[in-house]
Amino acid sequence: MPQITLKDVAKRYGDVEAVHGVNLEIEQGEFVVLLGPSGCGKTTTLRMVAGLEDVSDGELKIGDIVVNDVAPKDRGVAMVFQNYALYPHMTVRQNMEFALRPLKLSSEQRDRRVNETSAILEISDLMHRKPAQLSGGQRQRVAMGRAMVRTPSVFLFDEPLSNLDAKLRTQMRKEISRLHKRLKSTVLYVTHDQIEAMTLADKIVIMRDGYVEQIGSPEEIYATPKSVFVATFVGNPSMNVFKGLVRKGRILADGFELPIPSHLSDTVGEEQEIVIGFRPSDIIPYQSDGSNFHKARIEFIEFLGGQTQLNLRLGSHGCVAEVPAAQGLVSGSDFFFNINSDALHFFDVTSGRSLH
Amino acid sequence: MIKPSSQKTFFVYLCLVIVLIVFMTPIYIIVSSSIKPSPIMFQKPPAFVFSPTWDHYVALFSERPFLKFITNSLIVALGSTAFSLTFGSLAAYALSRIRHKRMNDVAFWILSMRMFPPIAVVVPYYIIFKAAGLLDTPIALIIIYSTANIPLTVWLMKGFFDEVPRSLEEAAALDGHGLLGIFWRVTLPLAAPGLAVSAVFCFIFSWNEFIFALMLTGSQAQTATVAVMSFWSSDAVQWGRIMAGSFVILIPGVIFVLTCQRWLVRGLTLGAIK
Ligand SMILES: Nc1ncnc2c1ncn2[C@@H]1O[C@H](COP(=O)(O)OP(=O)(O)OP(=O)(O)O)[C@@H](O)[C@H]1O
Ligand SMILES: [Mg+2]
Numbered sequence A: 001m002p003q004i005t006l007k008d009v010a011k012r013y014g015d016v017e018a019v020h021g022v023n024l025e026i027e028q029g030e031f032v033v034l035l036g037p038s039g040c041g042k043t044t045t046l047r048m049v050a051g052l053e054d055v056s057d058g059e060l061k062i063g064d065i066v067v068n069d070v071a072p073k074d075r076g077v078a079m080v081f082q083n084y085a086l087y088p089h090m091t092v093r094q095n096m097e098f099a100l101r102p103l104k105l106s107s108e109q110r111d112r113r114v115n116e117t118s119a120i121l122e123i124s125d126l127m128h129r130k131p132a133q134l135s136g137g138q139r140q141r142v143a144m145g146r147a148m149v150r151t152p153s154v155f156l157f158d159e160p161l162s163n164l165d166a167k168l169r170t171q172m173r174k175e176i177s178r179l180h181k182r183l184k185s186t187v188l189y190v191t192h193d194q195i196e197a198m199t200l201a202d203k204i205v206i207m208r209d210g211y212v213e214q215i216g217s218p219e220e221i222y223a224t225p226k227s228v229f230v231a232t233f234v235g236n237p238s239m240n241v242f243k244g245l246v247r248k249g250r251i252l253a254d255g256f257e258l259p260i261p262s263h264l265s266d267t268v269g270e271e272q273e274i275v276i277g278f279r280p281s282d283i284i285p286y287q288s289d290g291s292n293f294h295k296a297r298i299e300f301i302e303f304l305g306g307q308t309q310l311n312l313r314l315g316s317h318g319c320v321a322e323v324p325a326a327q328g329l330v331s332g333s334d335f336f337f338n339i340n341s342d343a344l345h346f347f348d349v350t351s352g353r354s355l356h
Numbered sequence B: 001m002i003k004p005s006s007q008k009t010f011f012v013y014l015c016l017v018i019v020l021i022v023f024m025t026p027i028y029i030i031v032s033s034s035i036k037p038s039p040i041m042f043q044k045p046p047a048f049v050f051s052p053t054w055d056h057y058v059a060l061f062s063e064r065p066f067l068k069f070i071t072n073s074l075i076v077a078l079g080s081t082a083f084s085l086t087f088g089s090l091a092a093y094a095l096s097r098i099r100h101k102r103m104n105d106v107a108f109w110i111l112s113m114r115m116f117p118p119i120a121v122v123v124p125y126y127i128i129f130k131a132a133g134l135l136d137t138p139i140a141l142i143i144i145y146s147t148a149n150i151p152l153t154v155w156l157m158k159g160f161f162d163e164v165p166r167s168l169e170e171a172a173a174l175d176g177h178g179l180l181g182i183f184w185r186v187t188l189p190l191a192a193p194g195l196a197v198s199a200v201f202c203f204i205f206s207w208n209e210f211i212f213a214l215m216l217t218g219s220q221a222q223t224a225t226v227a228v229m230s231f232w233s234s235d236a237v238q239w240g241r242i243m244a245g246s247f248v249i250l251i252p253g254v255i256f257v258l259t260c261q262r263w264l265v266r267g268l269t270l271g272a273i274k
Helices: A042-050 A093-104 A109-118 A136-149 A166-183 A192-199 A219-225 A228-233 B006-034 B055-063 B066-097 B101-115 B117-133 B138-163 B168-176 B181-188 B190-206 B212-215 B224-229 B239-268
Strands: A004-013 A016-026 A030-035 A057-062 A076-078 A154-160 A185-191 A203-208 A211-217 A242-245 A250-253 A256-259 A273-278 A282-288 A295-306 A307-314 A316-324 A334-339 A345-348
Touching: A004 A042, A016 A042, A016 A057, A016 A166, A016 A203, A030 A042, A030 A192, A042 A057, A042 A076, A042 A154, A042 A185, A042 B224, A076 A136, A076 B168, A093 A109, A093 A136, A109 A136, A136 A166, A166 A192, A166 B006, A185 A192, A185 A203, A192 A219, A211 A219, A211 A228, A211 A282, A219 B138, A228 A242, A228 A273, A228 A345, A242 A334, A242 B181, A250 A273, B006 B239, B055 B066, B055 B239, B066 B101, B066 B181, B066 B224, B066 B239, B101 B138, B117 B138, B117 B212, B138 B190, B138 B212, B168 B181, B181 B190, B190 B239, B212 B224, B224 B239
Parallel strands: A030 A185, A030 A203, A076 A154, A154 A185
Antiparallel strands: A004 A016, A004 A057, A203 A211, A242 A250, A242 A273, A250 A256, A273 A345, A282 A334, A295 A307, A295 A334, A307 A316
16 A cells, blocks of 8 residues: 555645646655656645645545645654754754654653664764754754654655755765665655756656656656656756657658657658657767768867767757767867667657657 | 044944933932932032932832832733733734735734724723723723733734744644644744833833823722822922832833843844744
8 A cells, every 4th residue: 555645636826726636656665756847846745745735636645544634743744844944942952852742752762762863863962052053964964853753654855955065965865865775764855956866766756837747766767758858857968859850761850860760660650740859878979970970060078077078069959969088079070970779769749748 | 444443433432421311311310319308309509419318218118008009010010911912922923824815904903902092092991990890900900001012012923923934833733733832832932032022012011001090090909100199299299209109110110121131132142044
């Protein structure tokens, strides 16, 4: 039985529908990440699960209980807020004890839990400090500690790392991953950072404009995006997309053409317009001209250490390629390449859905 | 180049001295007159050097039950302050948190209570309290002062509650706390400076009020402000007694404000809610 079930869950603010009929099942112990651009309804969805927003439509279940009308305090969920929301008038210890108070534990039990949790998070030295006396990273840990002491069955995170600098973010990301493996709790995690999503998630839910675009493991999302949106949103640098026209067994695009892959020959008709996508890393460079190769002009080159990012002009479009560093490439010169044909993605022009 | 000029410092201090003179002169007159022997009270030019006397203070407490009047004042002022803070902050919390398009109207309606010229309602109050058997009781004054203090508290506290981030209350809700627990343990402590400010205003207003206290109390519930004025009769104005009484009246107010001030500072240094 799934731990959390969203069935056609929608949220309306007045006349505006911010989240449209979301369907999602989260299994016990699963780490699910809601990923999407700003304003797509991630926070709203999370807050509905927390009980901080009413569910306008649909059914929200935690375990086998419908919780649409259950108060947040009775849902058995804990949340880590983007701004941490630590109680500024309480010390770190008091912050954590405050979360335990409703459980009515004996004082030994309470102390033991607080001490255990603070030890795991390595904040034992900070217990007597007020939140104002902590650094951003320390506040982050305390916020997680406060959520953890109650040993809830479900953790909710709303962009918990977005206020940290890049290095600390990486470190805390690993920490969260480690904690999840250790506590085996169910996590629903909101972010717009795809690296966080890719590294942490068992399952990613891609959202856009209040709709769920795709649900899948990080590998599935990356390898078989179901829409142009997912294809271009996930992956950095993002996927190159071109419009193509099907004609006489080939696909004609601006600046290059390809044979129609066999698995697609039944789905597409003559003179149909489709969208072709390929990742920058699926461009295979060749040193010299040749009949089977595509040709582009190098506009500028960015060295990224191990990899080199080429910004190409292919026909009248920009296109990005990622190639091994030492290539002796010069901007302004021609670049000959092939595209890994297994890695091509095809989408419908109007709906943007995958044609596979 | 800007130097920390001694000229500037001089002007700052000059202004401070002028302000202090303006504020402290009445206090000086009260204190000095309260210990001046009666014969030299109105001597011209005023006597600055004289041998002080405690006669006025002794008389204040022996000729009248002044301690009782002070107690009455305390009961009324503290009672009204407690009552106003309790109900005022609850109302303010509701006004701050409930989202409804008519909520502003409610807030202004509460404020309008405060705009009544008090003298206009003295007679109706007199009749009501007489019928209710509350004339010459502290309860009557507590009720009246609260009608003025509650609107003030509501408006002050609403401002402070508006400043407390919602996310803290949401965090508390997810930590398993109910509405009352959240209000009592999270929101109210964070609005403590507001409580301190409100308490000071409520207390000072109730402590100083004169007209209602004069009209609605007699020998039993008379407050100190009214009692002091009883030394002002058609036969004689006993300035020494009045000044001694005034000085005694000053003290509890100062103590109360200083006590609240600690909370004020504490609240202001609670620090970043990030
Ligand atoms: N209280 C509200 N009243 C009206 N509209 C709202 C309210 N809260 C959110 N919305 C709208 O709902 C949509 C989704 O908002 P939400 O906060 O869930 O986005 P998000 O995906 O979390 O974005 P971000 O990454 O910027 O946090 C937005 O278009 C937003 O304007
Ligand atoms: Mg958000």
